[in-house]
Amino acid sequence: MNGTLGRHLPWVLVGLVGAGALAMIAAGRGEPVGAVWILCVAVAVYLIAYRYYARFIARRVMQLDLARPTPAVRHNDGLDYVPTDRTVLFGHHFAAIAGAGPLVGPVLAAQMGYLPGMLWILAGVVLAGAVQDAMVLFVSMRRDGRSLGELVRAEMGPVPGVIALFGTFMIMVIILAVLALIVVKALAESPWGSFTVAATIPIALLMGVYLRFIRPGAIGEVSVIGFVLLMLAILGGQWVAEDPGWAAAFTFTGTQLCWLLIGYGFVAAILPVWLLLAPRDYLSTFLKVGTILGLALGIVFVLPELRMPAVTRFVDGSGPVWSGSLFPFLFITIACGAVSGFHALIASGTTPKLIDNERNVPLIGYGGMLMESFVAIMALIAASVIEPGIYFTMNSPGAVIGATPESAAAAVTAMGFPVTASEIAQAASDVGETSIISRAGGAPTLAVGMAHIFHQVIGGKAMMAFWYHFAILFEALFILTAVDAGTRAGRFMLQDLLGLFVPAMKDTSNWVAGVLATGLCVAAWGFFLYQGVTDPLGGVNTLWPLFGVANQMLAAVALTLCTVVIFRMKRQRHAWVTILPTLWLVACTLTAGLQKILSADPRIGFLEHAARFQAALDQGQVLAPAKTPEQMAQIVFNDRVDAALAALFVGVVVAILAFGVKTCIEAWRADRWTAREVGGPAGRVAAE
Amino acid sequence: MRAWLRCLCDTARLMVGQPSYEAYVAHVARTHPGTEPMTPAAFFRNREAARYGGGGGGFRCC
Numbered sequence: 244m245n246g247t248l249g250r251h252l253p254w255v256l257v258g259l260v261g262a263g264a265l266a267m268i269a270a271g272r273g274e275p276v277g278a279v280w281i282l283c284v285a286v287a288v289y290l291i292a293y294r295y296y297a298r299f300i301a302r303r304v305m306q307l308d309l310a311r312p313t314p315a316v317r318h319n320d321g322l323d324y325v326p327t328d329r330t331v332l333f334g335h336h337f338a339a340i341a342g343a344g345p346l347v348g349p350v351l352a353a354q355m356g357y358l359p360g361m362l363w364i365l366a367g368v369v370l371a372g373a374v375q376d377a378m379v380l381f382v383s384m385r386r387d388g389r390s391l392g393e394l395v396r397a398e399m400g401p402v403p404g405v406i407a408l409f410g411t412f413m414i415m416v417i418i419l420a421v422l423a424l425i426v427v428k429a430l431a432e433s434p435w436g437s438f439t440v441a442a443t444i445p446i447a448l449l450m451g452v453y454l455r456f457i458r459p460g461a462i463g464e465v466s467v468i469g470f471v472l473l474m475l476a477i478l479g480g481q482w483v484a485e486d487p488g489w490a491a492a493f494t495f496t497g498t499q500l501c502w503l504l505i506g507y508g509f510v511a512a513i514l515p516v517w518l519l520l521a522p523r524d525y526l527s528t529f530l531k532v533g534t535i536l537g538l539a540l541g542i543v544f545v546l547p548e549l550r551m552p553a554v555t556r557f558v559d560g561s562g563p564v565w566s567g568s569l570f571p572f573l574f575i576t577i578a579c580g581a582v583s584g585f586h587a588l589i590a591s592g593t594t595p596k597l598i599d600n601e602r603n604v605p606l607i608g609y610g611g612m613l614m615e616s617f618v619a620i621m622a623l624i625a626a627s628v629i630e631p632g633i634y635f636t637m638n639s640p641g642a643v644i645g646a647t648p649e650s651a652a653a654a655v656t657a658m659g660f661p662v663t664a665s666e667i668a669q670a671a672s673d674v675g676e677t678s679i680i681s682r683a684g685g686a687p688t689l690a691v692g693m694a695h696i697f698h699q700v701i702g703g704k705a706m707m708a709f710w711y712h713f714a715i716l717f718e719a720l721f722i723l724t725a726v727d728a729g730t731r732a733g734r735f736m737l738q739d740l741l742g743l744f745v746p747a748m749k750d751t752s753n754w755v756a757g758v759l760a761t762g763l764c765v766a767a768w769g770f771f772l773y774q775g776v777t778d779p780l781g782g783v784n785t786l787w788p789l790f791g792v793a794n795q796m797l798a799a800v801a802l803t804l805c806t807v808v809i810f811r812m813k814r815q816r817h818a819w820v821t822i823l824p825t826l827w828l829v830a831c832t833l834t835a836g837l838q839k840i841l842s843a844d845p846r847i848g849f850l851e852h853a854a855r856f857q858a859a860l861d862q863g864q865v866l867a868p869a870k871t872p873e874q875m876a877q878i879v880f881n882d883r884v885d886a887a888l889a890a891l892f893v894g895v896v897v898a899i900l901a902f903g904v905k906t907c908i909e910a911w912r913a914d915r916w917t918a919r920e921v922g923g924p925a926g927r928v929a930a931e
Numbered sequence: 932m933r934a935w936l937r938c939l940c941d942t943a944r945l946m947v948g949q950p951s952y953e954a955y956v957a958h959v960a961r962t963h964p965g966t967e968p969m970t971p972a973a974f975f976r977n978r979e980a981a982r983y984g985g986g987g988g989g990f991r992c993c
Contacts, residue, residue, distance in 0.1 A: 319962075321955035323981065327945065334942035459972035460952075462944060516983040517976070525947045532946065593948075731983060751984075 254294055261287025268358070268553070275548040278624045281361060282542065285620045289613045292369040297609040300374065304809060304817045305381045307601040308923075314388045314596055317922055324388070326599035329606055335597065336611045338528050339589045340376070341535065343422055343722050344579025344794075345615050347685030349623035350692075351787060352576045353634065354564040356554035357627040359573050361620065367574070367581025368616035371824035375582060375798055377608030378805040378821060379590040384604065385920040388596035391587050391801060395899075397919055398807050403902040407800055410895040411588065412740065413888070414793040415733045416764075418585070420771035421790040422722045422729075423508070424782050427500045427772070428684030429715050434493035435484035435675055437500075439712055440719045441493070442476035443523065444507075450522035462525055469526045473720075477712050484675060501776040504726070505769040512730040512761045520727045527721035534717045538621050541696045551627035551634065556659065563639035563658070564683060565784050566846040571834040574827075575791030580619025582824065584797025586612065625692030632662025633670050633679070637688050640781035641681040642867070651680045675708030683781040686722075690714035733764040774881045779868035780846070789888060792836050796892045799828040803903035810910035811918035818907075825903075829896055836893040840886045849889065853882035948982035949975065 264283035268276050301307050318324040327335070352360040383389055386397070392411065396404025430436045449472075450465045458464065483489040495503065511519050560568035565576060579585070590608060598607060626634065635655045636644065644654040648664035655662050671679045674694055679687065694710035702709065735751065737760045742749025748756050771789075775782030802825040809818045842848030845855050859866050860875045869875045910917050941951055952974050959968040969977060 319958060321958035322950065322977065325950045325954060325958075327950070328938065328941070330938055331942045331945050335945040338946035454975075460949075460975035462947065462949065463940070517979055520983055521947075521979050528946050529943065597945075597950075728983065735984075 254291060257287050257290050261291070271553075273552075275550060276553070277546055277548055278542055278628070279546045281357070281549075281620065281624060284361075285365060285617060288365045288369060289617065292373070293605070293610060293613060296369060297373070297377065297605040300377060300609070300820055301605045304378075304814060304820050305601075305604065306814075307381075307604060309600060309602050311601055311923060313384055313598050313601060314922070315599055318387070318596075323593075324596045327597040329599065329603040332594065332597050332599075332603070333607055333611060334532075336589070336594045336607050337614050338532055339593070340583075340586050340611060341531065341615050341618055342579065342725060343425060343686075343718060344583060344585075345619035346622045346689055346718065347425060347787075348577040348579055348791075349619045350626040350685040350688050351564055351638070351683075351783065352573055353551055353623060353626040354555065354562040354638065355558045355569060355573060356552050357549055357623055358553040359558065359569060360577055360623050363573055363577055364581050364616055364619050364623065367577070368612060371798070371802075371827065372580075372582035372586070372616065373609040373612035374820060374824060375584075375802050375805070376586045376590050376612040377604060378808075379587045379801050380595055380598075380608035381604050382805060382808050383591035384595040384598055384601070385923070387921050388593075389591065391591045391804070394591060395800070395804050398804060398811065399899075399902050399906050403899055406895055406898055408736070408740065410793075410797060410800060410892075410899075412733065412736050413891065414585070414790075414797050415729055415736065416767045417771065417786070417790045417793045417888075419508075419726055419729045419733070419768035420775065421783075421786045422725055423501075423504050423768065423772045424775040424786055425684040425686050426719050426722050426726075427497050427504065427776055428682055428781075428783070429686040429690070429719060430495065430500055431497040432494055432678065433484075433676055433715075434490040435480040435708075435712055436715045436719070437495055438483040438489075438493045439473075439476045439480040439716050440723070442479065443473065443526070443716075443720055443723070444519070446472045446476065447519050447523040447526065450526070451518040454522060455517050465522065466525050466529055469522070470530070473526070473530075473716065477709060477716060480712060481675060481708065497776045498773075501769075501773050504772065505765055507723075508726050508730050508769070509761060509765045511727040512734060512765070513758060516731075520724070520731070523720070524724050524728065527724040530717050531721045534714075535618055535621075538625070538693060538696070539617075541693075541700055542621060542624055545696050545699045547624070547628040547696060547699075549624065549627040550630050552631065555631075560847075563635060563643050565787060566844070567788070567835070567838065571831040571838070572788065572791075574831040575788055575795060575835045577619065578791045578794040578798075580616050580622075582795065582798050582828065583615075584794045584799070584801055586615075587797060587801035622689055625689055625696060627692075628695055629688065629692050630662065630666075631660040632656070632666065633691070634688060635660050636662060636667050636670075637679050637681070637691070638683045639681060640683065640779065640784065642779045644681065646678075646680060648680070673704070673707050674711035676711075681781065683783045685783075686715060686718045689718070730761065730764055730768075733767075734760045737764055770884075774885075777868075784846070785885060788835060788839055789885065789892075792832050792839070792889060792892050795828050795832045796896050799825055799832060799896055800899045802828065803899050807903055807906045807910065808918050810907040811913075811916065813910075813916055815907075815911060825900075829900060832896050833893055836889045836896075839889045840893075849882045849886035853879045853886070856882070949978050 261284050264280040267280045315324045315326040349360050392404055392408040395407040446469055450469045453465050483493055558569045632655050636651045644651040648667040652662050652664040652667055690711045693714040694707045697710040698707040738748050750756055775786045778785050802821045806818055806821040838847055839849055843851055845852040856875055856879045865875060869878055952971055956968045959966055
């Protein structure tokens with residue numbers, strides 16, 4: 244009895260600290276709340292969830308077998324399958340799952356105040372996101388590290404397998420478009436930012452040649468060289484921005500950047516990987532992990548106060564950043580950080596082939612996702628330390644607040660967030676930009692928040708512009724890496740899919756097939772990117788919900804697979820662990836998807852928006868931002884494509900759910916274990 | 932301290948898809964005695980090609 248008490252007492256204390264911190268947040272009505280309380284709540288929740296819930300899942304649902312050899316042990320080849328130290332593997336897994344998502348979603352969600360976002364990030368990660376990552380890792384590890392598509396095919400059948408593969412390709416397209424849009428929004432009309440990001444291309448080429456011919460494998464030293472050059476590029480960017488001639492050469496409109504990115508994506512995806520993609524990847528991975536650690540230290544060191552109210556009036560769905568009410572759209576806007584279906588691809592990718600013992604599944608799968616959730620909490624803090632007036636100036640579309648500091652100040656003050664024109668101009672000059680108005684997309688806002696935190700640690704006010712462009716570079720760099728790598732991955736997926744109909748397309752060494760598939764892939768995300776860049780409501784308003792729906796759809800698919808596996812293992816007593824988050828995600832994706840298609844509010848519903856423009860077109864009118872009837876027709880067409888895409892996502896969710904329920908019932912009726920594991924106790928190896 | 936640095940270095944390399952070369956050489960020596968393992972440069976290029984080739988290695992998260 245004493246032993247039990249002693250074991251649980253520290254965790255009770257952790258719980259009390261968390262509850263106390265939450266009480267501090269709740270009590271701080273109207274007063275700015277310190278970030279320290281949010282950190283306390285988050286860390287307490289993570290610790291308790293890891294100690295109790297992850298352990299419960301490992302013992303009861305997975306029933307991990309510490310004596311059972313993992314794929315890394317059975318297939319050890321020193322290359323793809325290598326038993327890896329769990330700390331090393333944790334770093335690998337975290338670097339693979341952490342991206343722009345957990346940084347951008349919470350920033351956009353801050354328009355409703357920090358509290359809704361914080362609660363969803365914490366509840367979502369504990370009950371859905373981390374459960375998904377750990378369960379998919381477990382399922383894949385028990386099946387030789389096979390991929391999500393293969394797992395769905397093996398456990399649920401060939402038709403759901405193809406549906407999952409197709410869904411995965413569509414989510415890739417939307418992710419690439421929305422990521423590229425974030426870069427466009429951050430670099431448009433910013434010569435400093437554009438120069439710095441453009442400089443990463445020659446830097447990467449130099450690193451690539453160095454690694455290929457001069458010092459093969461010397462990643463450490465080449466990364467140091469690259470990092471120094473990057474810092475010089477940031478300083479050079481300031482010089483470029485201050486020189487009128489050079490500034491003009493590096494000032495691009497959104498549309499110009501859009502075409503540059505499309506061209507870049509195509510070229511980068513067909514160049515040899517060692518030349519551009521790999522060295523850029525090294526640089527962006529280390530910069531990403533380093534900056535995330537730096538941000539954590541910065542927040543702990545500075546302990547800033549949150550200026551954003553806990554809850555704003557925009558919970559009613561009238562917010563300027565994105566439209567739609569708290570349910571379901573908050574849960575779509577914050578995908579990564581709470582639950583991200585994309586992680587299912589990572590957890591069924593390289594990680595299960597490297598895990599050395601089953602006992603490390605909770606640490607890598609569940610713990611890795613908790614870490615990503617912490618990144619999302621930091622992004623939320625960074626967005627909330629900015630004055631709300633500045634936040635809404637940066638994130639509201641031009642159609643709402645105009646393009647001058649005066650019009651923006653008037654419009655944002657009217658929203659209830661007082662700000663003056665001179666404060667807006669000052670905020671822009673602080674970070675070395677000509678304007679910060681309508682820079683939706685998350686990255687610039689996060690960069691302002693990070694500059695706000697970092698300049699208090701290093702450099703003071705004079706360094707604020709440097710830190711802002713450092714943050715922009717950090718995001719743009721790993722987003723562009725994702726665009727390169729994603730286009731390549733998308734190209735191979737497309738060649739696989741098209742190979743079903745035209746066998747010649749499957750040949751990855753065929754140059755024509757490769758260029759064709761790459762071109763199709765770039766055209767697919769380029770279409771959505773162009774549409775987003777030219778969207779009067781800022782693009783994010785259109786693309787981010789589509790991305791969120793797609794990502795949560797994939798999570799619902801992955802969790803359905805896990806539920807099926809639990810049933811097939813005859814452990815349905817514990818199936819609620821995956822059923823609850825599945826139902827929640829299905830509710831969110833279906834509601835959001837259907838609202839995006841059918842809502843009578845043209846700011847939410849694609850079809851209603853199309854109908855308004857079509858009606859105006861029929862009467863010979865031209866509605867802003869279109870300037871010609873052709874542009875009007877283009878907007879109508881785009882809206883209908885978006886509606887079709889949302890309908891497609893809804894269809895994928897419904898179909899997979901139906902197959903999942905059917906398979907679960909079959910497994911439940913069976914009198915024995917029907918899951919298809921490999922490498923277990925003799926009786927189960929060949930279980931059909 | 933030395934072991935800690937080793938671990939940090941391995942972590943950083945695996946983050947970009949480069950597993951331990953020493954572990955690979957030890958593995959070849961143990962399981963395929965007499966076979967010549969790849970040189971460090973060849974090993975590096977092999978892993979680089981595997982990371983960005985087909986088969987899902989190129990996924991980056993959102």
